[in-house]
Amino acid sequence: MFHGKMEITYYGHSCFILEIAGKKLLFDPFIRGNEFAKDIAIDQIEADYILVSHGHSDHTADLVYLANKTGALVIASWEITTWLEKQEIKNVHPMNVGGKRSFPFGNLQMTFAAHSSSFSDGSYAGVAAGFLISFEGKTVYYSGDTGLSLEMKLIGELNKIDLALMPIGGNFTMDAGDAALASNFINCKRVIGLHYDTFGYIVIDHESSIAFFKNKGVELVLLKSGEKFTI
Ligand code: NI
Ligand code: MN
Numbered sequence: 001m002f003h004g005k006m007e008i009t010y011y012g013h014s015c016f017i018l019e020i021a022g023k024k025l026l027f028d029p030f031i032r033g034n035e036f037a038k039d040i041a042i043d044q045i046e047a048d049y050i051l052v053s054h055g056h057s058d059h060t061a062d063l064v065y066l067a068n069k070t071g072a073l074v075i076a077s078w079e080i081t082t083w084l085e086k087q088e089i090k091n092v093h094p095m096n097v098g099g100k101r102s103f104p105f106g107n108l109q110m111t112f113a114a115h116s117s118s119f120s121d122g123s124y125a126g127v128a129a130g131f132l133i134s135f136e137g138k139t140v141y142y143s144g145d146t147g148l149s150l151e152m153k154l155i156g157e158l159n160k161i162d163l164a165l166m167p168i169g170g171n172f173t174m175d176a177g178d179a180a181l182a183s184n185f186i187n188c189k190r191v192i193g194l195h196y197d198t199f200g201y202i203v204i205d206h207e208s209s210i211a212f213f214k215n216k217g218v219e220l221v222l223l224k225s226g227e228k229f230t231i
Contacts (some may be wrong), residue, residue, distance in 0.1 A: 004136030006163070009047075010223035011056055012036035014145070014194045020135045023048045023105040026069075027131075027142060027165075028059035029066045031219045034226050043069070050107065052076035053144030054117035055125025062120040064089065075108070077126030081117065081159070097129055101125060106135030109116070110154060113146035115173070129155060138162045138231065139198030145195065148178040153187035161188040161229050168209055169202030176209035176220070192221045192229060211212065 007019040014038070026047035031037045047070045053059055054077075065081040067074050067089045074084055074092045076105060081092035095101065101107075108131060115128035130144035132155065141155065141164040155161070164186060167173035173195055174182060183191050191213060192207040196204045206222055213220035223229060 004138055005230060006135065006138055006140060007228060008163075008165075008192065008223075009228050010192070010225060012225040013198045014053070014165075014167065014196075015046070015059075016192075017047065018133065018140060020045070020133070021105045021140065023164050025049045025133070026049055026066065026070075026072065027051050028144075029062040030058050030060070031062050031074040032065075033061055033159060034058075036198060037042060040079055040168050040226060042066070046070060047072040049103070050074045051108075051131055051142075052080055053113065053142070054128035055080060055119040055123075055131060057120045059121070059145070067091070068096050075103075077110075077117070079117075079124055079126030079217060080147060083123060083125065088209040093105075095129075096220070097127060101144050106133055108133055111141070111143070112149065112151045112218045114151075115145040115147070130160075132159060134159075140165070140184045140231075141188065143167065143182070147174045147183050148185075150185075152182050156186035156188070159186075162193065163190050165192045165194050168193040169196035170206055171201040176212040180212040180220075182220060183213065189217065190221065191220045192223060 018025045076096040081094040113128040117125040117128040119125040143166040155165045168176040
């Protein structure tokens with residue numbers, strides 16, 4: 001089977017671009033206000049799609065700005081797309097947990113995440129979610145903000161995941177120990193760590209985090225802001 005190339009560019013926290021099938025998918029835009037992304041020029045960012053896991057500001061701070069600037073199709077929960085439409089952002093596609101859809105970049109499923117979801121203005125943003133993206137025989141799992149959950153075992157049973165992007169910072173989400181267990185639940189041997197070091201509550205020790213994963217037979221990749229990773 002032909003295996004398509006996937007390239008990831010990391011912008012810090014849970015913000016990254018996944019490039020597949022010649023399309024750029026931007027996840028959870030949070031660049032301005034993130035000290036670790038201070039060297040990223042937001043106006044250089046191009047996107048064909050913007051995927052949003054939940055409403056919290058560390059995932060949506062630059063959503064409206066970049067949706068307007070790029071004209072990208074925003075894929076998110078019904079509640080998030082409705083909130084965007086009220087702000088005259090009409091190029092949206094609503095989904096909900098468990099839903100699957102084929103897009104020009106491949107197949108997408110919105111997955112369960114054990115987390116909350118609201119906007120900083122207090123409005124309801126639906127439930128928190130993650131995404132499974134499959135393209136030409138490769139599957140990437142972005143868990144979104146989540147605690148460790150048995151639901152992940154089902155995701156691992158039903159899919160062959162080549163790469164996962166998961167939070168490892170603890171306090172608001174899984175820490176490295178729980179995320180290493182989650183990697184075993186989803187049967188994935190390579191994980192890009194997200195949602196760490198951005199602010200005080202989630203500062204981690206890199207070496208011991210990598211060791212937690214190694215103990216479970218999993219490679220943990222920690223990217224610098226702006227760094228690329230290809231599978
Ligand atoms: Ni959150
Ligand atoms: Mn978060």
